[in-house]
Amino acid sequence: MPIQTILKMGDPRLLIIAEKIPLELIPTSAVQLLINDLLDTMYSANGAGLAAPQIGVSKQVVVFGFDQNPRYPNAEAVPETILINPAITPLSDIQDEDWEGCLSVPGLRAKVPRYRHIRYQGYDRTGNAIDRTVEGFHARVVQHECDHLIGKLYPMRVKDFNHFGFTEVLFPDLQDRPAEE
Numbered sequence: 001m002p003i004q005t006i007l008k009m010g011d012p013r014l015l016i017i018a019e020k021i022p023l024e025l026i027p028t029s030a031v032q033l034l035i036n037d038l039l040d041t042m043y044s045a046n047g048a049g050l051a052a053p054q055i056g057v058s059k060q061v062v063v064f065g066f067d068q069n070p071r072y073p074n075a076e077a078v079p080e081t082i083l084i085n086p087a088i089t090p091l092s093d094i095q096d097e098d099w100e101g102c103l104s105v106p107g108l109r110a111k112v113p114r115y116r117h118i119r120y121q122g123y124d125r126t127g128n129a130i131d132r133t134v135e136g137f138h139a140r141v142v143q144h145e146c147d148h149l150i151g152k153l154y155p156m157r158v159k160d161f162n163h164f165g166f167t168e169v170l171f172p173d174l175q176d177r178p179a180e181e
Helices: 029-044 136-148
Strands: 049-051 061-066 078-090 095-102 105-115 117-123 129-135 164-166
Touching: 029 049, 029 061, 029 078, 049 136, 061 136, 078 136, 095 136, 105 136, 117 136, 129 136
Parallel strands: none
Antiparallel strands: 049 061, 061 078, 078 117, 095 105, 105 164, 117 129
């Protein structure tokens, strides 16, 4: 599958609320091709996740997951997941601030507050229901990717701009950092 161009912050398409995919359309070749393009593009860019709006498709589809990721060397593994029409429910009011980056905001990182413990629901690439309860980095990745479906980029959630800057300045020792975040 072809690697797609990832839109960068400033492109108005990243600010649009994505449309749900009717369940009967999930098995179609168009949706399956979109999923394949998202996965191929995410892996090509060493991403932890990618949302359809990031490649210019305003549909509610996100992909995420990795065993190890050079952009997040200390993060625990997250299972590869295709999530269509997601819904997130925080399971407590507790939020943690931790570092995030984004393929659509290359070269920058910030501490972003996210719910520590969430339930997410949606559908996989075959239309089967997904219902998971997760915490930690897995929960952070899901919330970050699903934000793209409502037209939000992580800088919009930053509370303290003392913890926002260029990756090469904030983390000069981060190994295997790709030229483009």
